[in-house]
Amino acid sequence: MNGPILIVGGGQGIGAAIAADAGPAAAVWTRSRGVDAGDRAALTAAFARLRAERGVPWALVHTIGDFVETPLLQTGVEQYEALVHSNLTTLFHTLAVVVPALVEQRRGRVVLFAAAGTDRQRAMQRAPWYFALKAAVVQVARSLAGEVAAAGVTVNVISPGLIEHPHSHRDSQARLRPRVPIGRLGTVADIVALVRWLASDASAYVTGENFTVDGGLQL
Numbered sequence: 001m002n003g004p005i006l007i008v009g010g011g012q013g014i015g016a017a018i019a020a021d022a023g024p025a026a027a028v029w030t031r032s033r034g035v036d037a038g039d040r041a042a043l044t045a046a047f048a049r050l051r052a053e054r055g056v057p058w059a060l061v062h063t064i065g066d067f068v069e070t071p072l073l074q075t076g077v078e079q080y081e082a083l084v085h086s087n088l089t090t091l092f093h094t095l096a097v098v099v100p101a102l103v104e105q106r107r108g109r110v111v112l113f114a115a116a117g118t119d120r121q122r123a124m125q126r127a128p129w130y131f132a133l134k135a136a137v138v139q140v141a142r143s144l145a146g147e148v149a150a151a152g153v154t155v156n157v158i159s160p161g162l163i164e165h166p167h168s169h170r171d172s173q174a175r176l177r178p179r180v181p182i183g184r185l186g187t188v189a190d191i192v193a194l195v196r197w198l199a200s201d202a203s204a205y206v207t208g209e210n211f212t213v214d215g216g217l218q219l
């Protein structure tokens with residue numbers, strides 16, 4: 001690791017596993033740890049503290065992204081706004097606060113999270129607003145990758161399939177598990193291995209990509 005790895009949303013699930021893998025290099029921001037990524041002022045203050053205490057991070061990983069399985073026309077205003085806030089607004093603020101410092105130091109890695117299937121040209125009837133917002137995450141990543149590539153900063157997306165952890169969505173995972181060609185649910189270790197590579201020097205020539213990790217579910 002070339003410096004701190006900042007995991008925004010790393011309190012549980014995939015983010016917590018990434019933080020555990022990074023060990024002392026990890027810095028974790030969550031609401032329960034006092035940093036709300038939907039609050040620009042709170043993020044700015046947290047980033048100033050991090051910079052002062054540990055320097056500019058080498059890598060930024062954003063793992064926030066609530067999931068709701070509701071048909072499109074049954075999605076209520078509050079549910080819609082919460083989904084947008086969780087999946088996009090927290091990302092908007094995080095990128096704006098953190099990425100300029102990576103560009104300034106002319107090196108860095110950004111890893112974002114979408115979901116398997118978002119990149120396909122097809123209906124996503126299980127959770128239409130969630131998948132639409134995750135498609136926006138992939139598009140944002142590509143645009144950002146182009147914007148910061150010359151500064152030595154790469155931006156990539158991981159799109160998990162059914163990843164089992166204590167807070168994951170058990171009902172939909174149990175329902176879809178028989179359709180996974182590899183024959184099992186994913187584990188956080190399946191994701192961590194890819195993050196480790198994306199946050200390493202070895203991935204320096206890879207940017208603007210979306211990596212699906214779903215055991216073949218989208219095949």
Ligand SMILES: NC(=O)c1ccc[n+]([C@@H]2O[C@H](COP(=O)([O-])OP(=O)(O)OC[C@H]3O[C@@H](n4cnc5c(N)ncnc54)[C@H](OP(=O)(O)O)[C@@H]3O)[C@@H](O)[C@H]2O)c1
Pocket residue numbers: 008009010011012013014015029030031032033035036037038062063064065066067086090113114115116159160161162163164167168169
């Ligand atoms: N698990 C899967 O099977 C799966 C499948 C496809 C895609 N994904 C995507 O992969 C990513 C990680 O998923 P996950 O299941 O590991 O997530 P998760 O279990 O829902 O964990 C989300 C984390 O984000 C933090 N968080 C939420 N809102 C926040 C805010 N406003 N500010 C700061 N922290 C906030 C939460 O802590 P606090 O509540 O303390 O803030 C928590 O630590 C998500 O983007 C998800 O959509 C997951």
